[in-house]
Amino acid sequence: MISSNLEEILPKEQIKNNNEQEHPLGNGGIQLIEVLSEEDISKVLTYAHKHDKTVNVIAGGTKRGYGGSAEQADILLSLANYKGIVEHSVGDLTLTVKPGTTLKEISDELEKHGQRVALDTPWPELTTIGGIIAANDSGSKRLLYGSARDLVIGTRIVYADGRVIRTGGKVVKNVAGYDMNKLFIGSMGTLGVISEITVKLRPLPKYEGLSLLHFPEGTEQQICNFAVHILDSMMEPVSLELLTPSLAEHVTGKKQFTLAIAFEDREKAVLKQENWIKQNLPSRVEHTILNEEKARKWWRDFCHIGPNGHNDEENEANTQAALKVGSNNLDVVNILKLAEKLADECRVSVEAHGGVGHGISKVYLKGFPEGIVSYTRTLRAKVEENRGYVVGTHLPFAMRETIDAWGERPGYFVLLEGIKLANDPKRILNRQRFVGGI
Template sequence: MVSLDLKGVLPKEQLKLNDEEGHPLGNGGIQIIEAHSEEDISKVLAYANKHDKTVNVVSGGTKRGYGGAIEQADFLLSLSKYKGIVEHSVGDLTLTVRPGTTLKEITDELGKNGQRVALDTFWPEMATIGGIVAANDSGAKRLLYGSARDLVIGTRIVYSDGRVIRTGGKVVKNVAGYDMNKLFIGSMGTLGVISEITIKLRPLPKYEGLSLLHFPKGNEQAIRDFSVLILDSFMEPVSLEILNPSISEKMIGNSKYTLAISFEDRENAVLDQEKWVKEHLPIGVEHSVLHEEEARHWWEKFRHFGPNGYNDDTNEANTQAALKIGSNNLDVLVNLEAADNLAEAHHVAVEAHGGVGHGISKVYVKGFPEDIISYIKALKTKVEEKRGYVVCTHLPFTLREAVGVWGEKPGYFSLLEGIKRTNDPKEILNRQRFVGGI
């Protein structure tokens, strides 16, 4: 039954009981509340804080399997209808937008003025800017453009007691002292609900090219050597992404480790850099180049790998997990090889890719639950040998207890606890969603 008190807080059409039984990803709520404004968010959190109710936050739902040790909170606050562009300053290359707006909606609107948000996260038609920022998500083009942490210049935040604050501003050069935005970016909604985001924009590239280098089996060291050569050169690649053979097979029908090198600039600049790549190819490496629409289509296809919060299979044999590996950038290939080599021993299917320029890798795993658990533990051991880390960014709720989703508590954990106590003393927001059960 919907709380009678809550009916006085928001119109009844924005309130409903959650009738889904045991969502496989958890992070739900007994009552679903749809926010249509910042004021709605503030009222709900003030009510929850006063009555000691817990609140989970959702928007597009693509991050629903990312962390979380509690299956259901009292309220599931949905921001999916709190969307739209608040302000677009074309001349200043800035955009202020509400959190429920999908990346594709933003991309389509900005494209009319030859601009874009330089984030290439997966499932852009479903992933919302609020979720992307809350998780500090990013894609292969992070190499040149950075992540949400690098692009957000201002936010409005609703604290757990309903108070609203602004961090940063609406112009690029606005920060004096500590950049408070960074406190909330990547905190998984545990410190406050993002109600508005101001982000730096970039012009659409004049020309786009994608060089695909296919390395023979047994010659993987050449990938590392060639990547180092590029990183030490005057080249400015947008991506330097290694695809494992299974992703390479699906993308281009070539079951080899593939290096995807993207360039975005004026046409002559792109073609000159592609010429350099061709002239410095290692012996025995196959090479193909895509331009403009073909390159954009390739990246569009690439952004639709892995789980998205809605494509989980009820068949246990097709249970899905997604892992994020952070490491020294030159250890990316080693980690991808470990991910592939462990797959057969643990009876799982693996698709993986990683940025040899920025050190972030993604591994998508499919198989029986017990095999996935054993695989994750084995991969963590391998990655940690080189001082890397593994985070589970998608895992069914029943499996998250069996695996340390965030890994061991960091040495600075007491600092994180202190920030949480200051911002959300009653632990109202996304309880146990973040590192160490915060």
């Protein structure tokens, strides 16, 4: 038994038999081990490396359906209770935090000091900072603030053999030479377990505004033209997020392509930019403005769209899936039109949105598994024709056995595999979780 050996290095109450070994999302483990410190992580990985035991890593569970072609490992390493703020330098606008801390917990604490982590990832009360960094997650506001990769300035990493390293530092200007942080951000936990993260902060905005532009059917070219117009202007939108009619009906009550343009700045600057929108509004386009608390509430609701690793249903007809689509920014309009069209052909329901400023789209599906598989294959083939990509960020394990969440191996796969073997030669950590089965 694994536990009898581990009880020599960890308290017995932290070692449990996993009662969810056959979880529909997979990525589980025979033995569940809850760690409470970096030392605990190191001890478990040292043990696993010595005894050739595989390890899956979990915290909030929101990324459980993201990649992974091995249903379970020997050990499921839980960071859910390894949480809390290590250091908050208010004057330097930096925060060091443990990976099991949820984004909401971080936001609630920083709000007391008028600061924030500029991330608007979905389900902030469930998703942890460790999961966000491991997946390089981001939301609609990455147009101005960037993704997780742009905010991290330092980490502590526990390698697969239990060794601990530090990358970057705790001040903003700390990188000389290659930025080692970039190696681990977005690697899906396949290179090491993040035990500490230092991120850059921003002050809370003085004022928030949201302009919703509702475009009549058949005026999609107007969306592209307006996006180019605003991107070429002196405006500084936080988001240029286009919603499909199905999603727009859900969050605005209007079943039309809707462009959500957010501004966050001093009140005078926000109102001036909103006035620019009014003056440059395309013909036949309806305009709704939300300010301050109404704008914040809209975004809070928007963050609760799609699957979260906990809200999947047993009813096969309501199987949930989520896709991330990367493309040229102005291709987003056609991708979202295609996303709606394929819904009818594959008999699934679809809600989708994409950034016409940054080119990342999110597609949320619900229906029978065979319809979702057909939809994903068709959408991927169409997107790849224009050198884009489609990644399955939430797929049940049985579906991931049918369709590769990551798509075809890229030409640079040999480099990824080389990095994996250099960091984890026994392939212990999150085996088969990343691109190409790494």
